[in-house]
Amino acid sequence: xxxxxxxxxxxxxxxxxxxxxxxxxxxxxxxxxxxxxxxxxxxxxxxxxxxxxxxxxxxxxxxxxxxxxxxxxxxxxxxxxxxxxxxxxxxxxxxxxxxxxxxxxxxxxxxxxxxxxxxxxxxxxxxxxxxxxxxxxxxxxxxxxxxxxxxxxxxxxxxxxxxxxxxxxxxxxxxxxxxxxxxxxxxxxxxxxxxxxxxxxxxxxxxxxxxxxxxxxxxxxxxxxxxxxxxxxxxxxxxxxxxxxxxxxxxxxxxxxxxxxxxxxxxxxxxxxxxxxxxxxxxxxx
Numbered sequence: 001x002x003x004x005x006x007x008x009x010x011x012x013x014x015x016x017x018x019x020x021x022x023x024x025x026x027x028x029x030x031x032x033x034x035x036x037x038x039x040x041x042x043x044x045x046x047x048x049x050x051x052x053x054x055x056x057x058x059x060x061x062x063x064x065x066x067x068x069x070x071x072x073x074x075x076x077x078x079x080x081x082x083x084x085x086x087x088x089x090x091x092x093x094x095x096x097x098x099x100x101x102x103x104x105x106x107x108x109x110x111x112x113x114x115x116x117x118x119x120x121x122x123x124x125x126x127x128x129x130x131x132x133x134x135x136x137x138x139x140x141x142x143x144x145x146x147x148x149x150x151x152x153x154x155x156x157x158x159x160x161x162x163x164x165x166x167x168x169x170x171x172x173x174x175x176x177x178x179x180x181x182x183x184x185x186x187x188x189x190x191x192x193x194x195x196x197x198x199x200x201x202x203x204x205x206x207x208x209x210x211x212x213x214x215x216x217x218x219x220x221x222x223x224x225x226x227x228x229x230x231x232x233x234x235x236x237x238x239x240x241x242x243x244x245x246x247x248x249x250x251x252x253x254x255x256x257x258x259x260x261x262x263x264x265x266x267x268x269x270x271x272x273x274x275x276x277x278x279x280x281x282x283x284x285x286x
Contacts (some may be wrong), residue, residue, distance in 0.1 A: 023257040029250070036253075043257035052236065059147075060237040064215045066151045072211055074155060075162030076204065080192055082163060083170050095167075098160025106157075110225030113153050114140060143234035146226070150235070154222060165203050173199040212273035216262045238262050 018033070023043060025036040047053060078098065085091040101109060116122045117139035124136040139145050173195065181191050197204075220239040227235040238258065246255030 020256060020260060022253050023260050025253060027253045029252075039253075043254045044261065046254065047258050047261065052241065055233065056236055056238055056241050059234060060216055060239075063147055063150050063237060064217075066147060067154050068211050068215065070151060071155050071159060071162065072208065074159050075207075076166060076197075076200075078159055079163035079166035079170070079200075080196060083167060083196070084188070084192075095160070095163075098163065100160070101157040102161035104157075106219070106221035106225045109153065109157055110222065113149065113226065117149065140226070140228060141230040143231045146231040146234040150222060150226060153226070154219060162207075165207065166200050169200040169203040170196060209270060209273045213266055213270040215269055216266050 022033055022036065024038060024040060025033070026039045026042075027033065027036040082091060082094055082098075085094065118124070119136040119138070123139070124133070127133045128136070139149065177195050177199075178191055181195060186194070216238055220243060223235055223237055223240040224243075227240065242255045242258050242262075245251045245258065
């Protein structure tokens with residue numbers, strides 16, 4: 001039964017890895033991959049010397065760090081709150097509402113964010129009606145506000161989806177543990193701290209590894225929708241940089257070199273995060 005998946009993985013994940021050698025070649029669309037001349041690490045050196053290098057690195061790590069700082073514990077907190085809801089119908093309603101943004105594309109959600117944050121949008125109108133501000137705030141035109149917009153909009157879109165695995169893990173916790181805790185006089189907060197959280201720590205450790213491993217994988221769709229010429233200095237990340245160099249400018253070798261750099265750093269982060277999971281779990285996830 002797994003052979004179809006294995007074959008698809010070989011065809012679309014492993015065989016295409018041969019194309020990564022164009023990062024070490026001066027490849028154009030007029031050449032074959034094998035016939036393009038070798039240039040070694042020229043494109044890697046070019047990327048490290050690029051004036052945009054530190055800007056792109058800062059934006060990528062900064063946005064990703066704050067997304068994880070807010071989104072990772074936020075999903076755990078929301079999962080615990082949903083799990084504590086006694087009314088089954090209300091629980092399903094909350095789950096549906098929190099999941100819904102995940103299934104909408106960034107074209108839709110990004111358009112909503114841009115509309116709400118415009119000069120005549122909902123947020124500016126509300127703040128002016130409340131006399132908090134006297135004139136509209138240029139949210140999307142201010143580079144200093146982009147990180148907050150990107151982090152909070154991503155949290156809104158993904159926090160509900162992030163609760164699924166935690167809620168599934170909570171169903172495996174023995175109910176007798178809660179009953180014994182109640183008999184011993186444990187409060188609801190104590191039950192969460194000493195039973196619920198330890199019961200899902202394996203899942204927390206796994207999600208932590210995946211989150212750290214994907215730290216450099218800033219959401220390309222979100223960036224392309226929310227980015228404009230005015231907030232470019234704060235919105236340009238590695239994924240959008242690779243997209244523009246490879247697809248728009250046709251510099252495939254350079255874009256591939258940057259992509260390999262991202263993959264190597266992500267692998268290092270995954271290995272380091274594996275050690276960190278021992279602080280959360282008694283045994284390593286892998």
